[in-house]
Amino acid sequence: MLRASVIVFPGSNCDRDVKVALEAITGFPVKMVWHGDASVPASDLIVLPGGFSYGDYLRCGAMAAHSPIMRDVVEKAKKGTPVLGICNGFQVLCESGLLPGVLMRNTSLHFICRDVYLKAETDKGFFTKCYRPGEVIRMPVAHAEGNFFADSETLDRLEGEGRVAFRYCDREGNVSPETGINGAQRNIAGITDETGRILGLMPHPERLYDAILGGTDGRRIFESALLSTLEAAA
Numbered sequence: 001m002l003r004a005s006v007i008v009f010p011g012s013n014c015d016r017d018v019k020v021a022l023e024a025i026t027g028f029p030v031k032m033v034w035h036g037d038a039s040v041p042a043s044d045l046i047v048l049p050g051g052f053s054y055g056d057y058l059r060c061g062a063m064a065a066h067s068p069i070m071r072d073v074v075e076k077a078k079k080g081t082p083v084l085g086i087c088n089g090f091q092v093l094c095e096s097g098l099l100p101g102v103l104m105r106n107t108s109l110h111f112i113c114r115d116v117y118l119k120a121e122t123d124k125g126f127f128t129k130c131y132r133p134g135e136v137i138r139m140p141v142a143h144a145e146g147n148f149f150a151d152s153e154t155l156d157r158l159e160g161e162g163r164v165a166f167r168y169c170d171r172e173g174n175v176s177p178e179t180g181i182n183g184a185q186r187n188i189a190g191i192t193d194e195t196g197r198i199l200g201l202m203p204h205p206e207r208l209y210d211a212i213l214g215g216t217d218g219r220r221i222f223e224s225a226l227l228s229t230l231e232a233a234a
């Protein structure tokens with residue numbers, strides 16, 4: 001059994017996509033939870049979906065981080081409930097302090113919407129255990145503010161603790177400023193908290209979870225979550 005809840009903010013637009021992906025992959029129904037609610041039902045997994053919460057006013061994710069539901073999301077996350085933040089969800093995770101750093105405007109100042117190559121960096125962590133470190137995968141991005149920034153001390157800590165989950169790379173897996181897409185420090189596309197149970201990810205795994213969508217490289221994020229949940233229950 002996997003009880004997943006997807007938080008819906010005004011302006012979320014990938015909330016139903018992630019519900020469809022999760023239900024198809026896990027076989028269990030997913031609950032949708034409105035941002036104005038006071039609490040999230042008991043869940044094995046909370047998803048903060050992609051989109052344009054509160055119209056991206058102030059900064060992407062800044063207002064959503066202060067919505068009523070986030071008080072309970074933060075409390076549950078601190079008690080160990082796994083949280084996946086995809087794109088706008090990653091921005092909300094940073095804005096609410098569950099992950100370090102901030103997502104700034106892309107250096108190009110353009111909205112970027114295309115497939116990119118990613119290097120998987122870890123096979124540990126709730127959402128990443130089904131990837132092989134060093135593996136090159138493909139996933140779509142669609143964002144205006146994906147330029148991950150943190151001070152160098154924080155970046156070194158993230159690297160040292162194995163918390164960089166994915167980096168932008170080229171087809172061969174080379175990581176350099178040239179293979180970055182948005183100016184993100186050290187080509188970071190996704191990071192976790194210290195427990196590996198909170199993942200923030202700019203690319204959209206729910207958009208590439210089935211061959212009918214053109215690829216399956218996003219699928220293992222959800223398979224990892226299912227496997228981790230079943231292992232914890234065994």
Ligand SMILES: NC(=O)CC[C@H](N)C(=O)O
Pocket residue numbers: 049050051052053056060086087088089142143144145146
């Ligand atoms: N796809 C998304 O979640 C987009 C996030 C945010 N609105 C941005 O443009 O950066």
